[in-house]
Amino acid sequence: xxxxxxxxxxxxxxxxxxxxxxxxxxxxxxxxxxxxxxxxxxxxxxxxxxxxxxxxxxxxxxxxxxxxxxxxxxxxxxxxxxxxxxxxxxxxxxxxxxxxxxxxxxxxxxxxxxxxxxxxxxxxxxxxxxxxxxxxxxxxxxxxxxxxxxxxxxxxxxxxxxxxxxxxxxxxxxxxxxxxxxxxxxxxxxxxxxxxxxxxxxxxxxxxxxxxxxxxxxxxxxxxx
Amino acid sequence: xxxxxxxxxxxxxxxxxxxxxxxxxxxxxxxxxxxxxxxxxxxxxxxxxxxxxxxxxxxxxxxxxxxxxxxxxxxxxxxxxxxxxxxxxxxxxxxxxxxxxxxxxxxxxxxxxxxxxxxxxxxxxxxxxxxxxxxxxxxxxxxxxxxxxxxxxxxxxxxxxxxxxxxxxxxxxxxxxxxxxxxxxxxxxxxxxxxxxxxxxxxxxxxxxxxxxxxxxxxxxxx
Numbered sequence: 001x002x003x004x005x006x007x008x009x010x011x012x013x014x015x016x017x018x019x020x021x022x023x024x025x026x027x028x029x030x031x032x033x034x035x036x037x038x039x040x041x042x043x044x045x046x047x048x049x050x051x052x053x054x055x056x057x058x059x060x061x062x063x064x065x066x067x068x069x070x071x072x073x074x075x076x077x078x079x080x081x082x083x084x085x086x087x088x089x090x091x092x093x094x095x096x097x098x099x100x101x102x103x104x105x106x107x108x109x110x111x112x113x114x115x116x117x118x119x120x121x122x123x124x125x126x127x128x129x130x131x132x133x134x135x136x137x138x139x140x141x142x143x144x145x146x147x148x149x150x151x152x153x154x155x156x157x158x159x160x161x162x163x164x165x166x167x168x169x170x171x172x173x174x175x176x177x178x179x180x181x182x183x184x185x186x187x188x189x190x191x192x193x194x195x196x197x198x199x200x201x202x203x204x205x206x207x208x209x210x211x212x213x214x215x216x217x218x219x220x221x222x223x224x225x
Numbered sequence: 226x227x228x229x230x231x232x233x234x235x236x237x238x239x240x241x242x243x244x245x246x247x248x249x250x251x252x253x254x255x256x257x258x259x260x261x262x263x264x265x266x267x268x269x270x271x272x273x274x275x276x277x278x279x280x281x282x283x284x285x286x287x288x289x290x291x292x293x294x295x296x297x298x299x300x301x302x303x304x305x306x307x308x309x310x311x312x313x314x315x316x317x318x319x320x321x322x323x324x325x326x327x328x329x330x331x332x333x334x335x336x337x338x339x340x341x342x343x344x345x346x347x348x349x350x351x352x353x354x355x356x357x358x359x360x361x362x363x364x365x366x367x368x369x370x371x372x373x374x375x376x377x378x379x380x381x382x383x384x385x386x387x388x389x390x391x392x393x394x395x396x397x398x399x400x401x402x403x404x405x406x407x408x409x410x411x412x413x414x415x416x417x418x419x420x421x422x423x424x425x426x427x428x429x430x431x432x433x434x435x436x437x438x439x440x441x442x443x444x445x446x447x448x
Contacts, residue, residue, distance in 0.1 A: 078413045
């Protein structure tokens with residue numbers, strides 16, 4: 001293998017990959033928690049909170065995620081200087097805003113998909129409204145969320161590359177900077193272009209992470225339905 | 226803040242450029258929607274009818290595109306292909322990248338739609354003397370196409386949103402245009418407001434139009 005390969009691979013795996021995994025992990029946990037709370041609240045028939053949550057969902061599902069990233073990264077500091085975040089944090093915040101809107105919509109659907117008989121049976125057994133939700137409806141509904149949450153994880157991992165647009169060093173940005181370094185003349189680089197190999201390597205990495213997860217999501221979907 | 230927030234002034238000073246950017250967004254989206262429909266139709270039919278070799282290659286194409294970030298795909302098309310002698314200008318790279326992406330998702334949408342058409346309908350078509358191809362055109366396509374409509378339309382909306390990623394290759398669609406203006410004039414919040422309003426209006430009206438269309442095109446039994 002040529003000499004240039006080893007340091008490039010090492011930088012991508014040691015600097016880029018951990019950043020991608022960290023942003024993805026934080027975003028998927030944050031998005032799931034906020035999304036499940038919002039989605040559950042949405043099923044409660046209280047007009048004001050429903051209008052607000054509906055608006056939140058429609059806005060963050062409607063915006064291209066890159067625009068949300070720009071809003072967090074460029075927009076928030078323009079409103080208040082204390083709201084300045086690094087590229088990776090800003091990307092996580094944007095992914096949480098987008099992801100939680102997706103999860104809220106999925107949660108609403110899952111709760112709505114529990115048959116009415118379950119409510120009636122629980123009421124007949126003497127459960128109050130809160131007991132009915134907590135012990136009968138929500139446990140079943142949240143189980144149905146598992147496949148969409150795995151799907152969300154795949155989407156979040158892929159969309160964490162948006163950090164590269166604002167200079168956050170994750171997989172894609174690490175690959176890009178190494179690919180650019182190689183094109184420079186020695187001693188920094190070798191004066192050669194190897195973008196196909198390096199970006200190809202990043203594609204393979206993403207594929208190896210995503211493919212098992214999409215299979216898992218499909219499998220869970222079949223099992224839980 | 227350096228200046229007072231003034232959306233009206235921002236728009237009146239830059240509307241010509243913003244409109245050009247919006248037109249480019251629509252242009253790339255329109256080409257990609259048509260392209261992704263053709264790709265999805267042909268490969269989705271090949272997948273559903275298990276046409277040897279084509280079906281397997283289409284499956285690989287779908288899995289590769291769905292399991293890698295579109296941003297990496299865009300980088301590949303614009304920054305890596307020149308290494309092997311394929312040089313695309315930003316506009317071509319933009320519509321090629323989103324067409325490849327949308328085509329993969331649409332292949333899956335159409336495959337599912339075509340496979341949902343009951344086998345007996347096709348058998349009836351063949352029994353009436355239609356060739357396999359005309360059976361596809363007259364039976365599988367009109368029914369399966371309508372079944373796959375909701376999911377393929379979601380793909381089209383994603384295609385429109387993904388054109389914003391062309392910012393990374395400097396193609397002057399709406400996002401690139403607005404951010405470039407903001408970089409010059411420091412009117413960041415105004416630029417972001419314009420982006421938010423335009424994209425939400427576009428996406429929301431597409432979804433609304435689609436719900437109407439869906440109701441009209443839905444199969445009679447599912448009405």
